[in-house]
Amino acid sequence: MKRDQNIKNDLIIRTLMGEAVERTPVWMMRQAGRYLPEYIALRNKYSFFERCQNPELACEITLQPVDIVGVDAAILFSDILVVPQAMGLEVQLIEKQGPLLPDPIKTAKDLERVRVADVDETLSYVFDAIKLIKQELNGRVPLIGFAGAPWTLLCYMVQGKGSKTFDEAKAFCYQQPEVAHQLLQMITDTTIAYLKGQVAAGADTLQIFDSWGGLLSKQDFETYSLYYIRQIVAALKDEVPTIVFAKGAWGSLKEMADTGAHGLGIDWCIEPHMARQFAGADITLQGNFDPAKLLSPIPVIEKEVTAMLKAFGPGRHIANLGHGILPNVPVDHAKAFVDTVKNFRHA
Ligand code: 1CP
Numbered sequence: 001m002k003r004d005q006n007i008k009n010d011l012i013i014r015t016l017m018g019e020a021v022e023r024t025p026v027w028m029m030r031q032a033g034r035y036l037p038e039y040i041a042l043r044n045k046y047s048f049f050e051r052c053q054n055p056e057l058a059c060e061i062t063l064q065p066v067d068i069v070g071v072d073a074a075i076l077f078s079d080i081l082v083v084p085q086a087m088g089l090e091v092q093l094i095e096k097q098g099p100l101l102p103d104p105i106k107t108a109k110d111l112e113r114v115r116v117a118d119v120d121e122t123l124s125y126v127f128d129a130i131k132l133i134k135q136e137l138n139g140r141v142p143l144i145g146f147a148g149a150p151w152t153l154l155c156y157m158v159q160g161k162g163s164k165t166f167d168e169a170k171a172f173c174y175q176q177p178e179v180a181h182q183l184l185q186m187i188t189d190t191t192i193a194y195l196k197g198q199v200a201a202g203a204d205t206l207q208i209f210d211s212w213g214g215l216l217s218k219q220d221f222e223t224y225s226l227y228y229i230r231q232i233v234a235a236l237k238d239e240v241p242t243i244v245f246a247k248g249a250w251g252s253l254k255e256m257a258d259t260g261a262h263g264l265g266i267d268w269c270i271e272p273h274m275a276r277q278f279a280g281a282d283i284t285l286q287g288n289f290d291p292a293k294l295l296s297p298i299p300v301i302e303k304e305v306t307a308m309l310k311a312f313g314p315g316r317h318i319a320n321l322g323h324g325i326l327p328n329v330p331v332d333h334a335k336a337f338v339d340t341v342k343n344f345r346h347a
Contacts (some may be wrong), residue, residue: 008137012073013204015057015143016241017261024309024317025072026341027144028334029265030243030324031065035334038064048093052078058129058135066141069334070342073205074133076198078126080148080209084157086122087114087190091156092295104160106172108179114157114212117190119197122284126194130201145203147195147232149210149246150187152226153179157187165214173224180224188228192235199239207243207265211323214248214267221252226259233259243279244285247323249336253278256285267322268293272311286318289337294329296319298336305340314346 003013011025033039038059042051051057061077081099085091092100105111117123133143147177156162158169173180195206216292225246233242237260244256244264256264257279264283268290275285291306294301309319319341325334 001240002199004134004142006141007142008202009072009141012144013241014319015316016205016243018262018282018316021315023345024312024314024319024341026319026338027071027073027075028065028069028126028321028325028337029075031069031071031334032061033325034327035329035331036064036068037331038068046078052082055125055129056125056130059132062129062133062143063108063136066137068173068331069338071141071338072342073144074137075144076126076133076203078129078144078146078147079154080146081156082123082126083117083147083153083187083190083194084114085095085261086117086119086194086243087186088117089114089157098162101156101160105157105183106174107183110259111179111182111186114186116186117193119190119193119319123197127197127201129197130203134202136214137264141167142204143202144207144243145195145209146196146209147191147198149208149213149232149244150184150191150228151221152192152210152212152217153187154184154224155215156214157183166215170215172320173220173337184224184228186289188231191232192298194339195236196239199236203240204275205243205262207245210244210246210249213246213252214250216249221249222248225249226255227254229256230259232263237261243284245286250275250278254280257283260304262270262298263318265320269322272313272317277314284318285312286320288322289320291323291329292327294325294333294337296333298333299319301333302340303335305337306344309341309344309346
C-alpha cells in the first residue's frame with residue numbers, strides 16, 4: 001500500500017485503514033464548487049472544462065475548501081464526465097442545467113464511436129493537476145482522487161443528460177444487455193487506467209461515485225454496477241484505500257463491503273446502526289448528513305451533526321454529507337458542519 005509519509009493531517013487515511021484516530025475526520029462531497037463565492041468568481045471567467053483542464057485553475061479550486069472551510073481532505077476538482085469525453089463522446093456543460101451529451105449511445109453501432117481511452121494521451125491534464133495540487137497542499141491534508149462508477153457513467157452516455165429516472169439508460173440495459181455490458185467493460189477498463197494514473201500522480205485515496213446506483217433493483221445493481229465496481233476496487237485496493245459511494249444502494253452494503261473497499265459512503269436515508277449492521281465491523285463508513293439540512297439555522301446544524309456523530313459511534317467513521325453540498329448553502333453553515341465535527345470528541 002502506497003502512503004505519503006509527509007501528510008501532517010492524515011486522519012482520513014488512518015480512519016480508512018482502521019487505525020486509531022483522535023477525532024472523526026470530515027470532508028464534504030462536491031466541496032469544491034458553487035456555494036463558494038471564490039469559485040463563482042472563477043466560474044464567471046472560465047468555462048467548466050477550462051477550469052478542469054487548466055492545472056493551475058483546477059489546483060486553485062481544489063484548495064479553496066481546504067483554506068476556507070477547513071476540511072480534512074482535498075478532492076480533485078474535475079468531473080466524472082471527463083471519462084466519457086476521453087472515450088470519444090462529446091460532453092457539454094450547460095450553465096444552470098447540467099451535462100449534455102448531444103450524440104448519446106443508443107445501439108451497438110454507436111459503440112464504434114467510443115474506445116477504451118489512452119489515459120496518458122487524453123487525461124494527462126488531470127495527472128498534471130494532481131501533481132500541482134500535491135505540491136501546493138504541501139502535506140496539509142490528503143488528496144482524494146475519484147471517478148464515476150461505470151453504471152453512473154453509462155447513465156449519462158446513454159440518456160445524454162441528467163434525469164430523475166434514467167429510464168432510457170435502463171431500457172438500453174434491459175433491451176440490449178450485451179451492448180450494455182460491452183460499454184460497461186470499456187468504461188471499467190478506462191477507469192482502472194485512469195485511477196491508476198491518479199495514484200501515480202499522487203492521489204492518496206480514491207472515491208468511486210455511483211450516484212445513480214440506487215435506481216437499480218438489488219439484482220440489477222449486481223449485474224450492471226457492482227460487477228464492474230468490484231473490478232475497479234480489486235485493481236486499486238492494494239495501491240491506496242478506496243471508498244465506494246453508491247447513493248441509495250444500501251440494500252447492497254454487505255456486497256459492497258465484500259469488494260475489499262476500505263470505505264463505504266452512505267446517504268441520509270439509512271440510519272448509521274443499520275448501515276453498520278449490513279456492512280460489518282471491518283470497514284469505514286462515510287456520511288451521512290442530509291445536504292438540505294445545511295439550510296437549517298446554525299444551532300440546529302450543530303445539534304443534528306452531534307447526533308449523527310453519536311449515532312455512528314467512535315472509530316471507522318468519516319463525517320460527510322449523504323450527497324453533494326447544495327449550491328445555495330451559506331458558507332458559514334458549511335463551516336458550522338465542519339467545525340462541529342472537528343470540535344466533537346466521543347465520551
Ligand atoms: O460550476 C458549475 O456550475 C458546474 C457544476 C459542476 C461542478 C462544480 C459540475 C457539473 N461538476 C462539478 C465538479 C465535480 N463533479 C466534482 C468536484 C470535486 C468536488 O468538490 O467534489 C465532483 C467529485 C463531481 C462528480 C460528479 N459529477 C458526480 C458524482 C457526484 C454527485 O454529485 O452525484 C455527478 C453525477 C456529476 C455529473 C455532473 N456534473 C456537473 C453536474 C451539475 C452534474 C450532475 C448533473 C445531474 O444531476 O445529473
